[in-house]
Amino acid sequence: MKMLKSTLAVLTAATVFGISGMAQAGATLDAIQKKGFIQCGVSDGLPGFSVPDASGKILGIDADVCRAVAAAVFGDATKVKFSQLNAKERFTALQSGEIDILSRNTTWTSSRDAGMGLVFTGVTYYDGVGFLANKKLGVKSAKELDGATICIQAGTTTELNVSDYFRANNLKYTPITFDTSDESAKSLESGRCDVLTSDKSQLYAQRSKLASPNDYVVLPETISKEPLGPVVRKGDEDWFSIVKWTLFAMLNAEEAGVTSKNVLDEAKSTKNPDVARLLGADGEYGKDLKLPKDWVVKIVSQVGNYGEVFEKNLGKGTPLAIDRGLNALWNNGGIQYAPPVR
Numbered sequence: 001m002k003m004l005k006s007t008l009a010v011l012t013a014a015t016v017f018g019i020s021g022m023a024q025a026g027a028t029l030d031a032i033q034k035k036g037f038i039q040c041g042v043s044d045g046l047p048g049f050s051v052p053d054a055s056g057k058i059l060g061i062d063a064d065v066c067r068a069v070a071a072a073v074f075g076d077a078t079k080v081k082f083s084q085l086n087a088k089e090r091f092t093a094l095q096s097g098e099i100d101i102l103s104r105n106t107t108w109t110s111s112r113d114a115g116m117g118l119v120f121t122g123v124t125y126y127d128g129v130g131f132l133a134n135k136k137l138g139v140k141s142a143k144e145l146d147g148a149t150i151c152i153q154a155g156t157t158t159e160l161n162v163s164d165y166f167r168a169n170n171l172k173y174t175p176i177t178f179d180t181s182d183e184s185a186k187s188l189e190s191g192r193c194d195v196l197t198s199d200k201s202q203l204y205a206q207r208s209k210l211a212s213p214n215d216y217v218v219l220p221e222t223i224s225k226e227p228l229g230p231v232v233r234k235g236d237e238d239w240f241s242i243v244k245w246t247l248f249a250m251l252n253a254e255e256a257g258v259t260s261k262n263v264l265d266e267a268k269s270t271k272n273p274d275v276a277r278l279l280g281a282d283g284e285y286g287k288d289l290k291l292p293k294d295w296v297v298k299i300v301s302q303v304g305n306y307g308e309v310f311e312k313n314l315g316k317g318t319p320l321a322i323d324r325g326l327n328a329l330w331n332n333g334g335i336q337y338a339p340p341v342r
């Protein structure tokens with residue numbers, strides 16, 4: 001009997017997760033509803049994206065994406081637990097089922113999307129790799145970095161991008177790789193490397209953490225495309241759709257002018273049919289996603305629309321002061337664009 005039970009357990013796990021950690025449609029949402037929270041994988045600490053405050057609360061756009069999914073599923077954005085992961089740990093944590101979503105400044109690439117039993121749900125932030133240099137070097141462009149020692153984080157797309165860039169430009173460099181961005185930043189400060197490289201958003205974040213940020217300059221070049229977004233396990237289309245449409249809902253709310261301040265009023269009295277559908281006042285669009293009717297009201301009232309989340313974590317009022325740039329909506333000079341709720 002004991003044997004039979006454990007065989008059954010293995011068989012059940014195999015059915016739910018498949019041979020490579022894949023889940024069947026609906027299984028992830030069922031499991032999440034049973035345990036009562038979402039386990040969200042974030043970075044070790046990256047201002048603007050996911051960083052603990054003094055009380056241990058994780059702040060940042062990546063953390064807020066998970067809160068938004070919790071608001072959609074539970075009507076309660078606090079029903080999230082965070083796992084802080086370095087670049088090397090992140091994919092196994094998702095494949096093994098330790099986390100339900102990876103929302104950790106992770107670049108969408110073909111090999112990650114198609115070759116790892118995982119799937120990206122969208123783009124939270126359009127980024128690109130750049131360089132942070134000590135001003136003492138007197139360098140104005142990445143093209144002047146011949147012979148530089150460069151700090152890079154292990155297990156990232158950055159490693160390959162930098163090697164491609166230097167080869168293409170016929171420049172030499174010495175890479176020093178680290179497991180965490182804090183180690184890279186310390187090495188930049190101690191002079192062990194001349195330059196630190198990573199996604200540009202992170203260069204601003206890392207510079208803001210240095211003892212004298214003004215001694216360092218972000219060079220003008222952007223040498224790659226780094227679309228960063230949430231990732232889930234392949235094979236559970238229901239969960240994939242929920243995470244995907246949570247981000248779309250935040251973008252659509254911004255586009256429609258629905259904010260955390262006005263969403264409750266809009267839900268009651270809007271005359272705009274797009275807003276009525278988005279907020280569940282007209283139709284049953286939540287049902288298609290296995291979500292409550294007012295899923296978008298919960299997301300926007302508790303977490304905010306995309307623009308609010310961007311400004312709060314990364315925008316002009318923060319130490320990062322990042323422009324919307326590519327991350328502005330499509331009708332405002334950027335490329336953030338969400339299909340409609342209808």
Ligand SMILES: N[C@@H](CCC(=O)N[C@@H](CS)C(=O)NCC(=O)O)C(=O)O
Pocket residue numbers: 043044045046085086087105106107153155156157158179180181182198199202226228
């Ligand atoms: N977007 C790139 C880079 C991601 C990455 O891990 N960047 C480092 C460099 S700033 C980082 O986030 N470090 C924060 C940490 O160690 O948790 C990727 O997906 O490979």
